[in-house]
Structures are given as C-alpha cells and as structure tokens.
Amino acid sequence: MEQFSFVFRNAWLIPAIPLVSFAVLGLFVSPISKRLAGVIGTVAIFISAAFAFLLAWNYFLSPAGKEHTALIAWTCEWLRYQTGLTVNIGVLVDPISVLLMSVVTTVSALVHLYSIGYMHGDEGYGRFFGYLNLFTFSMLGLVVAPNIIQMYICWELVGVSSFLLIGLYYQKPAAVAASNKAFIVTRFADLGFLIGIIILGYYGYHFFGEFAPAVASTAVKNGVTNLQPFDFLYLTNSAVLAKLASINLHFFDISLLTASMVLVFMGAAGKSAMFPLHIWLPDAMEGPTPVSALIHAATMVVAGVYLVARLFPAFAASGTALLLVAYVGAFTSIFAAIIGITQDDIKRVLAFSTLSQLGYMMLALGVATMAHPLGYSASMFHLFTHAFFKALLFLAAGAVIHAVNTNNIWEMGGLAKKLPVTHATFLVATLAISGIWPFAGFFSKDEILASALSGGHYVVFAIALTVAGITALYMFRIYFVTFWGKSRGDAAGHAHEAPAVMLLPLVMLAILSATVGFVNFSDYVSIGEPIEHHGINSKIAVSATAAALTGVFLAIFFYTGQTDRAAMMSRLLGRIYTLVKQKFYIDEFYIFVTHQILFRFISRPAAWFDRHIVDGGVNLSAWITRTTGGKLRYLQTGQVQVYSLWFVGGMLFLLLILWAGAR
Amino acid sequence: MISDAVYTLLFYAIAIITIVFALAVTMSRNLLRAAVYLMMVLLTTASLYIMLDAEFLAGIQVLIYVGGIVVLIVFAVMLTKSAEMLDRPPLRRKLSAGLASLVFAAVTICVFWTSRFPIAQNHVAVPPNNTEEIGLKLLDYGSGGYILPFEIISILLLAAIIGGIVVARKTPPPEQPFTTGGDLTGEADFDAPHTQRPRTGKHI
Amino acid sequence: MIESLSLHKPHIEHWLVLSAILFAIGLYGLLSRRNAIGILMSIELMLNSAVLNLAAFNRFVAPASVDGQIMALFVIAVAAAEAVVAMAIFVAIFRYRRIVDVNRMDLMKD
Numbered sequence: 001m002e003q004f005s006f007v008f009r010n011a012w013l014i015p016a017i018p019l020v021s022f023a024v025l026g027l028f029v030s031p032i033s034k035r036l037a038g039v040i041g042t043v044a045i046f047i048s049a050a051f052a053f054l055l056a057w058n059y060f061l062s063p064a065g066k067e068h069t070a071l072i073a074w075t076c077e078w079l080r081y082q083t084g085l086t087v088n089i090g091v092l093v094d095p096i097s098v099l100l101m102s103v104v105t106t107v108s109a110l111v112h113l114y115s116i117g118y119m120h121g122d123e124g125y126g127r128f129f130g131y132l133n134l135f136t137f138s139m140l141g142l143v144v145a146p147n148i149i150q151m152y153i154c155w156e157l158v159g160v161s162s163f164l165l166i167g168l169y170y171q172k173p174a175a176v177a178a179s180n181k182a183f184i185v186t187r188f189a190d191l192g193f194l195i196g197i198i199i200l201g202y203y204g205y206h207f208f209g210e211f212a213p214a215v216a217s218t219a220v221k222n223g224v225t226n227l228q229p230f231d232f233l234y235l236t237n238s239a240v241l242a243k244l245a246s247i248n249l250h251f252f253d254i255s256l257l258t259a260s261m262v263l264v265f266m267g268a269a270g271k272s273a274m275f276p277l278h279i280w281l282p283d284a285m286e287g288p289t290p291v292s293a294l295i296h297a298a299t300m301v302v303a304g305v306y307l308v309a310r311l312f313p314a315f316a317a318s319g320t321a322l323l324l325v326a327y328v329g330a331f332t333s334i335f336a337a338i339i340g341i342t343q344d345d346i347k348r349v350l351a352f353s354t355l356s357q358l359g360y361m362m363l364a365l366g367v368a369t370m371a372h373p374l375g376y377s378a379s380m381f382h383l384f385t386h387a388f389f390k391a392l393l394f395l396a397a398g399a400v401i402h403a404v405n406t407n408n409i410w411e412m413g414g415l416a417k418k419l420p421v422t423h424a425t426f427l428v429a430t431l432a433i434s435g436i437w438p439f440a441g442f443f444s445k446d447e448i449l450a451s452a453l454s455g456g457h458y459v460v461f462a463i464a465l466t467v468a469g470i471t472a473l474y475m476f477r478i479y480f481v482t483f484w485g486k487s488r489g490d491a492a493g494h495a496h497e498a499p500a501v502m503l504l505p506l507v508m509l510a511i512l513s514a515t516v517g518f519v520n521f522s523d524y525v526s527i528g529e530p531i532e533h534h535g536i537n538s539k540i541a542v543s544a545t546a547a548a549l550t551g552v553f554l555a556i557f558f559y560t561g562q563t564d565r566a567a568m569m570s571r572l573l574g575r576i577y578t579l580v581k582q583k584f585y586i587d588e589f590y591i592f593v594t595h596q597i598l599f600r601f602i603s604r605p606a607a608w609f610d611r612h613i614v615d616g617g618v619n620l621s622a623w624i625t626r627t628t629g630g631k632l633r634y635l636q637t638g639q640v641q642v643y644s645l646w647f648v649g650g651m652l653f654l655l656l657i658l659w660a661g662a663r
Numbered sequence: 664m665i666s667d668a669v670y671t672l673l674f675y676a677i678a679i680i681t682i683v684f685a686l687a688v689t690m691s692r693n694l695l696r697a698a699v700y701l702m703m704v705l706l707t708t709a710s711l712y713i714m715l716d717a718e719f720l721a722g723i724q725v726l727i728y729v730g731g732i733v734v735l736i737v738f739a740v741m742l743t744k745s746a747e748m749l750d751r752p753p754l755r756r757k758l759s760a761g762l763a764s765l766v767f768a769a770v771t772i773c774v775f776w777t778s779r780f781p782i783a784q785n786h787v788a789v790p791p792n793n794t795e796e797i798g799l800k801l802l803d804y805g806s807g808g809y810i811l812p813f814e815i816i817s818i819l820l821l822a823a824i825i826g827g828i829v830v831a832r833k834t835p836p837p838e839q840p841f842t843t844g845g846d847l848t849g850e851a852d853f854d855a856p857h858t859q860r861p862r863t864g865k866h867i
Numbered sequence: 868m869i870e871s872l873s874l875h876k877p878h879i880e881h882w883l884v885l886s887a888i889l890f891a892i893g894l895y896g897l898l899s900r901r902n903a904i905g906i907l908m909s910i911e912l913m914l915n916s917a918v919l920n921l922a923a924f925n926r927f928v929a930p931a932s933v934d935g936q937i938m939a940l941f942v943i944a945v946a947a948a949e950a951v952v953a954m955a956i957f958v959a960i961f962r963y964r965r966i967v968d969v970n971r972m973d974l975m976k977d
Contacts, residue, residue, distance in 0.1 A: 638976025640969050641756065641898050648763050648894065652770055659774050667873035674877045678885045685889050685912055689896030694905055701908050704889075708915055715882075715926040720918075720936050727943050728915070732950045736908060739954040743961040745902050752899045760898030768891035775883040782879060782927055790931065797933045797940070809937055816944045823948035831955035833962070 007054045011073035011091045014055070014101055015140035017048040018108075022133035030126025038119075041129035042112040045136055049105035056102045059093060060524050068526060070094035070233065072146055072223040079149075085205060086228055092146035095525040096309055096380055100143040103387045104299050106512075108136045110505035111294040114395050117502035118290055118402060124168050128288065131168070135161035139299050143306065147230040148197050151307070155193070155271070158300050159186050165295060166287040178283040185280040189270020196263030203244055203256060205229040211240050232310060241317035254320065261314055261321035264307065265328075272304025272358045275332040279587055281355060285347040289398030292347060297354050297394050298387040305361045305383055309376065312527055316370045326366020330463045333359025335584070337470040341477065342570075342581040345407045346397050349478050350390070353433065356467060357386050363464060364448040367455040370527070374454060377522040378447035385440035385516055389432035392509035396426040399502055400482060403495035409481045411489035418495045421503050423483050425510040430479045432513040434472035435548045442544075443517035449540050465547050472551025480559040674714060681707040695737065695746040702733045719794040882923035889916035903957050903967040907950065914946045 021044035030037040075090030112132060119125050138157035145151035160183075167179030208229045215237045216227040227234055234240060247256040268274075273281040284296050295301070308315060308325055315322045336355035343349045361379045368375030399422045404412055416423045432439035435446075445468060452461040497503070558566040570577040579585070635646075684707065687700040705728040712721035740746050752760075790796065801813050889912060896909030918939045925935025957967050964971070 636976060638973025640972070641760075645759060645763055645898055648767060648898070652767060655770055655774070659770075663777075664873050665869065667876050668869040671872045671876050674881070681885070682888055682892070685892040688908055688912060689892055689899070689905075694902055694908075697905060697908055701911065704912065705915060708919060711885075711919060712922055715922045716930070717922045717925065717936050717939070720922055720939050723940060723943060724918075727947055728911075732911060732947055735950055735954055736904065736911075739904050739907075739957055742958050743904065743967050745904050745967060748902070748966075750900060750902045750905055752901050757899050760895050763898055764891040764895035767894055768887055771887040771890070772884050775880055775887060780879055780924075780928060783930055793933060793936070797936055800933060800937055801940075807934075812941060816941055820944060820948050823951045827951040827955035829955075830952070831958045 007051065007058050008071075008073050008093065010051070011055055011093055011144070014048050014051045014105065015091075015137050015144060017044050017051075018133045018137035018140065020044070022130055022137060025126065025130040025133060030130055034126040037126040037129045038112075038116045041133050042109070042116060044133060045105060045109040045112050048136070048140070049102075049109040052098075052101040052105040055093070056098045059098050060095075068095050070222050073144075075146065084208070086226075087149045087230055088147060088226075088228060089150050090146040091144040092232070093144075096306065097143050099380060099384060099525055100302075100306060101140060103384060104136065104139050104143060107298040107387055107391045107509075108132070108139075108294055110508060111290045111391065111395070114293075114398070114502050114505040115288075115290040117499045118398055119288065122288075128165070128168060131161055131164045132291075132294070135165065135295060135300070139303070142303055146232060147228060148200065148232065148235065149230050151310070152190075152193065152197055155267070155303065155307075156190065158295075158303060159183060159190070159271075162186075162284070162295050162300055165291040166284050168288055168291070169286075172286070175286040178280075178286040182280040182284045185277055186270045189277050190267050192263040192265075193267020193270075196260045196267065199256065199260040199263065200235060200244075201230055203247070203260075204235055204240065207240065207243055208234075211237065211243070214239065236311065236313040238313065238317070241314055245317050255318060257314065258318040258320045261311070261318045262324060264311060265315075265321060265325060268304030268307045269328060270304070271307075272301050272362065273332075273355055274304070274328050274359065274362060275335060276586075278332060278336065278355050279590060282348050282351045282583070285345070285351050289347065289394060289401060292351070293391045293394030293398065296351065297390040301354060301358055302361070302383050302387070305358060305365065305379060308362065308365050309380060312365065312368070312376055313370065315365070316368070322366055322369075324366075325362055326457065326460055329359045329362025329364075329366055330460045331359070332356070333363060333467045334463050334470070335359075337467045337474065338580055339583050340474040341470065342577065344409055346400065346409050346412075346478055346482065347394070347407055349409075349474060350393055350397060353393075353471065353475065354390060356471060357382070357390065357433070360445070360448060360464065360467065361386070363460055364451055367452045367457045367460055369455070372451075372455055373527045374447065374522070375451035377526045378444065378451045380525045381447055381521040382441075382444035384521070385432070385444045385513070388509050388516060389429040389440060389513040392425060392429040392506060392513055393433065395502075395506055395509065396422050396429060399498040399506065400426075400495075402498055402502070404489065406489060409478050412482045412487075413485045413489075414483070414487040415495055416483040419483075419497050421497060421506065425506040426479065426483065428510040428513055430475045432517075434475055434552065435468055435544055436472075436552075437541075437545065438514070438517065440513050440515070440517035442541075444521075445544055446537070446541055447522070449544055450537050453540065465543060468544050469547035469551040472548040473554050474551075476552050476555030477559050480555060484560060670714065674711075677707050677710055677714075681711070692749040692751060693746060694740045694750060698733060698736045698740055701736070702729055705729050705733065716793065719797055879923060879927040882927075883920065886916040886919040886923065889913075889919065901968050901970055903953075903960075903969050903972075906969065907953050907957075911946060911950065914942060918942050 021041055025037050025041055029040055071093045073091040073093045075088045077086050078089045079087040081087075112129070115128065115132070119128055122128070135158060138154045138161055142151055142154035142158060145154060163179050163183040166182055167175050169175045170179075212227055212229075212234070215234050216224070219227050219231075219233050222233060224231070224233060229235075241257060244257040244260075245255045248254075249256055249259055251259075266277075270277045281296060281301065285292050287296070315325060333356045336352045336359060340349050340352035340356065343352060361382050364375040364379035364382060366375070368379070400412065400415060400419065401407060403415070403419060403422075406412070428439065432441040435441045445464075449461060449464055449468075452464055558569065582588075635642075681704055684700045684703045688697050688704060691697040691700060705724060709721040709724040709729075712718070712724060800807065801809050804810055893909045893911075893913035893916060896912065897906055900906045900909060921935045921939040921942065925933070925939075929935065960972070961967050
C-alpha cells in the first residue's frame with residue numbers, strides 16, 4: 001500500500017473539501033459576496049477533482065487496481081449500538097468508487113465553472129453554489145461509503161440537495177411542485193431501500209458470529225481491521241449471501257435475499273427514475289440547467305445504478321432480483337425513448353433520454369452474472385461515458401436556453417451559425433449518445449449489446465438495439481430543429497454565443513465525450529471472473545451502427561427542411577401520438593391513485609379518526625380534568641379546620657390499614 | 664392489697680375528673696374559663712404522672728405547663744380580647760368535629776384494646792432515683808445519652824423566644840389587608856378624592 | 868369490693884384508653900373552635916395526652932429506664948416553644964384585624 005502513500009491516506013479529503021466549502025460558503029461567504037462564493041465553491045471542487053485524479057492515477061496504475069481490490073482508505077467509528085454492532089464512516093477505495101469519484105468531481109467542477117457564467121446576476125447565486133457543494137459532498141460520500149448505513153445517509157443527503165436545487169426558484173410554483181414531487185417520489189422509494197437495509201442488517205447481524213471470522217480474515221488484506229455487519233465487504237461475501245439466499249420466506253416461494261434485494265432495488269429505481277417511479281425526473285428540469293446537468297443527468301441519478309453495482313454480488317446471488325433489474329431497465333429504456341420523440345421542451349427530451357440511458361445501464365447490470373460479468377463493466381462504462389456526453393448535452397442546451405430564453409425547440413431554429421461553439425459541442429454529444437463511431441457512446445453501447453447477447457437475453461438485446469435507433473432519432477430531431485433551418489422565434493434571431501467561462505466546460509466535455517471511449521475500460525473495472533477479451537464484435541457493431549443511422553436518417557427525413565412530414569405523421573398516428581405525447585398518462589394515473597383512492601379511502605378516514613377519536617379522546621380527558629377540577633375546587637375552602645378534618649380522616653384511614661395489616 | 668385498691672380508685676376518679684375538665688376546655692364559650700379548666704386538666708394529669716412513678720415529670724408539668732403555658736394563654740386571651748367574644752361554633756362544624764373525634768376515639772381504643780404490648784413482667788423495679796437518672800441521661804455523651812437533642816431543644820427555645828418577640832413586636836400595619844372581603848380599606852378607595860383622575864381639558 | 872378493686876388495678880390499656888379519650892377531646896376542640904387561642908388550648912390538650920401516653924409506656928414497658936420520661940420532657944419543651952410562637956402570631960394578627968377567628972383567615976384560598 002506504500003505506493004499510494006499520500007493520496008490514499010488522505011482520500012477522505014475528496015468528500016471533505018466540498019463539505020467544508022459548503023459550510024464556509026453558507027455561513028460566511030455568500031452573505032458577504034456572491035461573486036466570491038462562486039469562485040470559492042468552484043476552486044474547492046477543482047481541488048477535490050485534482051485529488052480524485054491523483055487517486056485514480058495511483059490506484060489504477062498500481063497492482064491493487066489491476067486486481068480490483070477493495071481497500072479501506074480511512075475509517076472511524078461513528079455510532080455504537082452495542083459491542084460488536086457499530087456503524088463506521090469511512091472511505092472505500094475500489095474500482096467503481098474511484099471511477100465515480102473521478103466522474104463526479106470532473107463533471108461537478110466543470111458544472112461549477114459553467115455556472116459562474118450561467119447563473120451570473122441571478123439572485124440565488126450564493127445559495128446555488130452552497131447547495132452545489134453540499135450535493136457534491138453528499139454524492140462523494142455516497143460513492144465512497146464502505147457500509148450501507150453511510151450510503152443510505154448520503155443517499156438521503158443527495159435527495160435533499162436535489163430537492164433544494166430543483167426548488168432554487170422557490171417563488172415559482174412549478175419549481176416548488178417539482179421539488180416536492182422529486183422529494184416525495186424518491187422518499188417513497190427510499191422507504192423500500194430502508195426496509196431492505198433493515199432486513200439485510202438484521203439477518204447480517206444474526207449470522208455475524210457465524211461468518212465474521214472467515215470474512216474478517218480475508219478482509220484484513222483490504223485494510224479492514226474491525227469488520228461490521230453493515231460493511232459491504234461482509235454483505236457481499238458469497239458465504240453470507242448463500243446463507244441468506246437459503247432462507248425461504250414462504251411467501252411466493254421467494255428467498256430472504258431476493259426480498260431484501262427487491263426492496264433495495266426499489267430505492268435504486270426511485271433515485272435512478274426507473275419505470276413506475278420515473279415521474280419526478282422530467283419535472284425536475286424546473287431547476288437551473290447546470291443542476292439538471294450535474295444532478296439529474298450525470299451523477300445523482302446514477303446513484304441507483306451505482307447501488308446495484310455496489311451490491312452486485314448480492315443481486316447476482318439472487319437471480320430473481322437481477323432479472324427484475326434487467327427487465328425494469330429494458331422497459332424504462334424503451335418507454336422513455338418513445339416518449340422522448342414527442343416532447344417539445346429541449347430539457348425534457350434530454351430528461352427522457354437520461355431515463356432511457358439509465359435503463360440501459362440497469363439493463364446491462366441485469367444481464368451480467370458473476371460468471372459472465374461483462375455487463376457489469378459495460379454498465380459502469382456506459383455510466384462513465386454517459387456522464388460526460390449527457391452533462392455536455394445539458395450544458396449546451398443551457399447555453400442555447402441562455403441565448404434564446406425559451407425551452408421550446410419550435411421557437412429556436414437556425415442557431416448553428418449564431419452559436420458555433422455550442423453547435424459543435426452539441427453535435428459531438430449527439431453523435432456520442434447516438435453511438436456513432438468513434439464517439440464514446442459507441443463503445444459503451446457496444447459492450448452493453450454484446451453482454452446482452454452473450455448472456456442469452458435476446459429480448460433484452462432486441463429492446464436495446466431498438467432503443468439505440470430511437471435514441472438517434474430523438475437526439476437528431478432536437479439537434480436539427482434547434483440548430484438547422486430558419487429562426488422561428490424573435491429571440492432565436494438575436495441569439496449570441498455564451499461567455500467563455502461557459503464555453504470552456506463545453507469544449508472540455510466535448511473532448512472527453514469524443515475520446516473516453518478508447519479507454520480499455522474492462523481492464524480497470526470488473527467483478528467476478530476475468531472477462532474473456534472481446535474487443536469490438538463486428539456483427540454487433542454493424543447492427544448497432546445500422547440502428548443508429550436509421551434513426552439519424554429518419555430524423556433527417558422528418559425534421560430537415562420542411563417539417564410538415566412530422567406533422568402529417570403525428571396526425572396519421574392520431575391517438576397513439578397523443579398517448580405518447582402525454583407520457584402514457586402516467587402522471588394522470590398517479591394523480592388519480594393519490595387523489596381518488598389514497599386521499600378518499602385512506603387519508604379521509606384517517607383524518608376523521610384523528611379529528612374525532614384521537615382529538616376527541618384528548619378533549620375528553622381535558623374535559624374530565626376540568627370538570628373534576630371545578631368540582632374539587634369547592635374542597636379548597638381556605639378554612640384550616642376543614643383541611644384538618646380531611647387530615648384526620650386520612651390519618652384514620654392509614655391507621656386502619658396499618659392495623660389491619662399488622663393483625 | 665389495700666394500696667392497690669386505693670390506687671385503682673384514685674386512677675378512675677382522677678381520670679373522670681380529667682375527662683370532664685378536658686370536655687369543659689373544648690366546650691366552654693368563655694376562653695378565660697377554658698384556660699382555667701385547662702390548668703385543672705394539666706394539674707390532674709400531673710397527679711397521674713405521679714401515679715406512674717414519674718415524679719420529676721409531674722414537677723415539670725406543673726412548672727412549665729401550669730406556671731408557664733397557661734399563664735401565657737391567659738395573657739393571650741386578654742391581649743386579644745377573646746374573653747369578650749363568646750366562641751360559638753356553627754352546629755355543622757360541631758357535628759363534623761364530634762363525629763371525627765368519636766371515630767378517632769373508637770378506632771384508637773379498638774387498636775389499643777386489641778394490641779398486645781411487650782409488658783415488662785417484673786412489676787416492681789422502678790428505681791427510686793428516677794430524677795437523678797434523667798439528669799444524667801440528658802447530659803450524657805454516650806450511646807444512650809440525650810445531650811444532642813437537649814442542646815437542640817435549647818436552641819429551639821431560644822429561636823422561639825426571639826421569634827415570638829419579633830412577630831409580636833409593634834410594627835406599622837401593612838398596605839394590604841389580610842383578606843379581600845370584609846375590610847374597611849377596600850371600600851374606602853372608591854370614595855377617595857379624585858386627585859389621580861387624568862385631566863382631559865385645557866390647563867386652566 | 869376492695870378485693871375486686873385491687874384485682875382490677877389499671878393496666879397499660881386503661882392508661883392508653885384514657886390518653887386516647889383526652890386526645891379525641893382535644894381533636895374535637897381543634898376541629899370545632901373558632902377562636903385561634905381556643906384551638907391552641909386544644910392542641911395543648913392533645914400534646915398532654917401524648918405525654919401521658921409516653922409516661923404510661925415508660926412505666927409498663929421499660930420501668931427500669933427513664934427514656935420515655937425524657938421524651939415527655941422534650942414534648943413539653945416543644946409545646947412551650949410552640950405556644951410562645953403561636954401566641955405571638957395571634958397577637959400580631961389581632962393587632963391588624965381586631966379578631967382571631969380562624970374562619971376569617973382564608974387569604975390563602977385565592
């Protein structure tokens with residue numbers, strides 16, 4: 001371990017710097033100078049990013065990194081319930097945490113830099129940077145969590161920061177509604193996560209004495225000195241998992257492990273906006289665009305994917321849960337992609353695209369197994385590349401919105417010449433997400449498709465291939481509508497390029513989006529059995545490129561030049577088009593469920609019960625007390641002799657009791 | 664034999680006298696008379712002490728109670744002019760008090776009559792030098808000695824003397840009456856000259 | 868007659884019953900008197916019966932010792948102290964209110 005002497009020992013600084021910066025900004029700086037707040041917040045994240053890069057450099061180029069060893073860089077006891085049951089906080093260094101640390105700090109740093117320009121003159125400027133730092137801290141704390149409790153705490157912290165940032169413009173009713181929606185939906189999902197943690201923790205602790213010595217002896221080389229039942233190293237140990245999987249719940253014949261993993265996946269699905277819980281993410285676009293880029297595209301929403309990856313051995317040990325992950329991911333991916341074609345708000349299209357790509361990552365995790373772990377690497381790879389090009393897409397979209405002051409793509413048009421840098425970077429990102437060689441998305445999508453095919457999941461493979469085509473279609477749709485053709489709105493005619501401080505992150509992200517695909521990723525990040533070297537499978541590459549090009553050509557056909565072809569097509573599809581445009585009425589369904597069913601049949605009786613039974617009981621006791629007091633008042637006459645009469649009576653009573661007791 | 668018979672006779676006679684005087688103490692309307700009856704009760708009780716072979720106690724009883732407390736009570740009765748106002752408690756109060764004390768007497772007598780006391784069997788042995796032993800015990804530092812309670816009683820008496828002087832000393836009457844009802848000063852305020860009334864008109 | 872009298876020499880129960888009766892009479896006075904000084908007299912009566920109790924127990928239970936008599940002395944001393952303070956208070960009250968009726972002393976009710 002001597003090779004990472006300095007950076008490794010001080011890895012805790014990576015999350016700590018944003019936390020300190022958040023505290024300093026919130027308490028001291030932003031009330032004084034907003035401009036300084038932006039500078040300090042950005043500099044802090046850049047320092048943190050530099051540390052993360054150093055760590056990644058040291059880790060991946062060392063033997064430990066090649067062997068995918070998990071190491072505890074720093075730990076301390078935080079909660080002690082009883083001897084042998086404590087919760088530590090610490091920093092776990094393993095391939096995926098190092099990867100995520102680099103991604104989070106990079107994107108966060110660039111978004112901070114961008115925000116200095118984007119948020120300029122905004123009244124929430126100081127607040128905004130404080131929250132961004134809080135978010136970055138929480139996300140890094142989540143990423144480095146060595147046990148599930150720390151992960152859960154940071155999980156909720158990112159939820160809070162997301163809530164705060166979506167509702168940054170809290171005077172705007174839509175932003176308030178969106179932030180509430182995001183918070184409530186993810187909170188609801190986290191309930192499942194929490195129950196899953198409790199089940200896992202309870203049984204993990206129950207069997208701790210049985211397995212801990214064996215696990216601890218292997219964990220020593222990971223730098224773990226006091227193993228705890230909540231540690232991932234313990235919870236993902238194969239012997240422990242086999243034990244948990246052997247317990248049958250006698251409920252639909254599912255094992256304990258499956259039940260807890262499905263509950264944990266519920267939390268992951270909430271945070272990563274998987275199908276039934278996806279409704280909050282499109283609305284979350286009410287927040288400032290840099291927030292959408294950082295939180296709702298690149299980092300926070302991949303927390304669910306990261307959680308599944310972190311607990312991957314547990315999911316793999318319970319095949320049912322993993323299958324659920326695969327199918328939920330696949331369904332979300334195609335479902336969101338279809339909705340994405342019809343949306344008019346540029347950020348909403350990108351939001352649905354994010355949903356779709358997150359589904360892709362989940363799908364890839366779902367098709368992997370410990371024996372054939374290609375999907376695991378593929379998922380992390382896609383997470384890695386997606387973070388860059390999706391952040392770039394959002395930031396570029398932000399630059400466009402900044403220039404034309406509207407989100408509606410039909411009020412833009414012809415921006416290619418007016419915003420050349422934005423246009424170029426947006427094009428790079430579009431090509432990357434569509435999976436065109438040699439951009440980053442091509443490589444990661446290729447790996448995902450290969451893993452689905454080699455795992456024998458043909459349905460999933462077909463869905464993934466279709467989604468690749470649809471992705472190209474909707475991305476090029478907004479690209480053509482936004483940047484080509486004639487200016488359709490007044491603002492679009494007078495658009496100006498964004499300032500350099502905003503363009504610099506765009507260019508850097510564009511470079512990354514174009515190049516990171518060439519990283520030989522599965523050498524660095526993998527799990528289980530070593531991956532048979534696969535390289536680029538020509539058949540898959542050709543079919544994926546064909547699907548993407550089909551999407552591109554459809555977009556060219558419909559959305560370049562005259563746009564009446566698209567209108568005709570939508571008329572032709574009629575009701576189906578409306579259904580998709582209204583996002584399959586999922587939101588309306590939820591409103592129906594909550595208002596018509598939950599409110600009417602649960603909340604109202606509960607309120608009645610509360611008002612009449614509970615409050616009535618309280619009032620009754622108050623009434624009894626008051627009435628009794630009113631009657632007892634007459635006993636207090638102020639006459640000393642009446643008091644002494646009572647005293648004598650009491651004394652006699654006691655005397656009788658004592659006498660009867662003595663006999 | 665004969666002395667025992669005289670003893671028994673004396674006991675009952677003195678007991679009846681004591682009870683009669685005690686009843687007179689509580690029922691006499693004139694408090695000065697009650698004080699005199701109280702003195703009689705205390706004197707007969709002193710003679711009972713003698714019958715219990717507690718001669719020193721009997722002497723103290725006469726000295727302190729009769730010579731001190733009763734005189735004090737008589738002074739108090741005269742200082743507060745209580746002898747001029749006859750004490751006529753309301754009937755309800757009398758009934759409830761009588762009931763309470765009857766029940767108390769019944770219960771206590773019941774308890775006494777049914778309890779067994781660890782009576783010393785040798786009926787004679789009352790040492791003749793009773794008083795001497797009391798004196799020795801009161802000033803004894805040893806384990807059976809009462810020097811500490813004795814000193815504390817001295818301090819208590821000193822405190823009582825000082826407290827009595829302080830409380831009874833003549834001080835100016837306080838601003839506020841003791842009760843809200845039935846006092847003279849309460850109504851007087853309404854008729855007080857309206858010097859504090861705010862002037863609304865011009866200064867003339 | 869004489870023989871029966873000598874056979875019925877008062878025992879401890881008789882003494883205790885006498886003191887109980889005196890105490891009950893004192894209690895009656897305590898509860899029925901209106902004048903504070905009358906109440907004080909009743910209290911003295913009750914204390915006196917307690918002293919009688921102590922003396923009787925001393926005589927019958929432990930005739931060789933004088934502890935009961937010493938207790939009785941303390942009771943008498945305390946009674947004296949109490950009487951002094953009570954008298955002082957009554958005199959002070961009388962000075963302000965020209966009356967020592969306990970039925971009128973009910974300021975603490977409010």
